[in-house]
Amino acid sequence: MPTSFLEIVELPDGRIILRRADDEEALVTLDFSADARAFMQGHHVEVAKAMLNIGVQMAGRLADGELDRDDHDSSSRVLH
Template identity: 75%
Template sequence: MPTAFLEIVELPDGRIALRRAEDEETLVTLEFSADAREFLQGQHVEVAKAMLSAGLQMAGRLVEGELPESDGPRVLH
């Protein structure tokens, strides 16, 4: 993916989206359930920012070859 300015926005339906600043196309979307929003006491946007930041850091490390690629099955926790 070419270098671009990215922005995190809250969509009208309440989902949190990551997109290029110059584009309306969404790259990643996060959706919190009503229970999760209640548990987070209105801080769901801050949690989404942290989640997206961690994901972008991991993607950068993959691109730079810092993380080994795996051909085997992946276990998601």
Template identity: 75%
Template sequence: MIDGLGHESSGCYNARLSWRTVLMPTSFLEIVELPDGRIELRRAEDEGSLVTLNFSEDAKAFLQGQHVEVAKAMLSVGVQMAGRLAEGELSKEEEGPRVLH
């Protein structure tokens, strides 16, 4: 399958996400599953990856083949959070060590 940028891919999932920030004014983003199984978030008009997700075979099995749907949800929430941070709706956490759960 050829994605919207003319690249061969396993699947292109146009999430129609928009990032309306000072850094990325009105960029449309797409989620693409690459031939090697990695899932990438990138600007629709650009070849460069903004974020790449790689699920292990164990994770794919646990998710019963729904890893693309999980990736879409993860990336969508991430873009929403980034937009809210950029618009000042969320305060940045204090500097220092962070524990991610």
């Protein structure tokens, strides 16, 4: 991915996206359920920022070859 400034935006429909500052297209979209929002007691934006920050860091480490890439198929899977 080319180097550019990224921004986190909460959309009017409640979704939170990560996008390039010079582009309207979402790179990543987070959509918390009503139950998840209630559990977070209004702190869903802070949680989204933390999730996206770690994701960007991990992507950078993968791109730099610091982490091994796992070979997986594209089927749905449990990640924890």
